[in-house]
Amino acid sequence: MHKTLRIAAVTAACALAGGALYGAGAATAGQSTANSTHEPYNIGLLTQDIDAYYGTTTDGNGVYQASPDSPYAKDLARIDADAERYIDRAARTARHHGEKPAVVFDIDDTLLLSLDYEKRNNYGYNGATWADYVNRADRPAVFGSPQLVNYAESKGVEVFYNSGLSEAQRTAAVENLKKVGADVNLDTGHMFLKDKEHPPAYLGECAAPGAWTCTTVQFKAGTRKHIEDDLGYEIVANFGDQYSDLDGGHADRTYKLPNPTYFVS
Template sequence: MRKSLRVAGIATACAVAGAALYGTGAATADNASARHTAEPQNIGLLVGEIDAYYGAYEDADGVWRSSPDSPYAKDLARIQAKAKKDIRKAAAHGKKPGEHGKARKPAIVLDVDDTSLLSFDYEKRTNYTYNSATWDAYVKAAKRPAVFGMPELVTYAKSKGVEVFFLTGLSESQREGAVANLARAGYDTQLDTTHVFTKNKTAPPAYLSDCATPAKWECTTVQFKEGTRKHIESTGYNIVGSFGDQVSDLAGGYADKTYKLPNPTYFVG
């Protein structure tokens, strides 16, 4: 299942991306709850605002894409510039002492959906409405473009001796499509099972035993991602940066810094 707790439909976009128009007490990309004190933003107008933010256009193959000079791309560039400075500083400090004085290698962790791979075409084609079957087919087609600037950020991190991991809410059955897509989109880094973490609900790892067993998966997005980052650090790494398009991608600790990438199209609690 795509990022669990996703609220289906364009109504989600209305609650999230149009929040700036509501004023105090509004829903935002960081908070799904809202006290509506006025009529919400008109959905038709909101879709137009989202299109303008992404610089939406259809390419020759009929695929919806974001423009590289869009406000979205500019926001990404600003966040990535800050992240690169932080990565450079962290790398310059070298390995960080861990338990019992053992040094830990610096690492970064990236979410996949709308952090590493852009699913804007899916959102447009489904009118911002999630369907498990169409989403599964879309992921397995492995044709999503990279989020602007993120392959370059990964290459930069690796050039500084920083390890790169991917942590996604995609299911284990979607791993092959995700890995193929990451490679096709230009992520020149290790993409094996020790570097790409998916949700394996039928055979959850022991480090998630507090919320998941082979008989029952009860991990929230935060628990799943927090527990996995904790596991990564336990294997000898210090996560100097965690990247995600949802607050739930980043909450729970086990990262020196977090970087929230923009996504006005859905909210994941």
């Protein structure tokens, strides 16, 4: 997960009922860029708001966790309920038209929660500490997301993953997803990670070997295009916690999950 831009920004409103959908014909999920026209929100108050939104507590091992009774958890539950209803309809419609339905999930803070890392690093980012954190493979699930993965599979919808994690982090990502119960299609044909040394040709010029210049949107949208155009699937839903997970098309509907701790352009 290369965080090109990490800013603490309260985006709890992004997941209010009806606001979780992001894309054509749906309400946007909130503010997508920082507002520089006035004095920024006080960072001390901001971190308190973030803790209140997550219902942040520490478990017996001193790990920061979100509360299942928090506003964050309730927002996710509303998103998941809408997504299940939609997946059921979309899968039937796609098959009626002779299409192979698929869903695409981001991983970081869409399936695996990084709250403990964010709290301990004051909402900053360091490549080495992030890699160590990911490689421990012990992140908790984002509430409801593993169940949504399994629900999609139960409806005959192909599950894919589209993540900014690197190839070097694949083993840890697979292990962690298995731990939280998202043990569906965790092979290389379904989990697309960044491979800057041996990039796939379908990403085009921005992914030249040894000269990677792809933005997050180019990488993720290019991967979805590959899933649809080359693999022959119809992506009925795309899930992510960042706008850059969702922009660029190649999905019938997009779902923006709440994440007030960082922003990836």
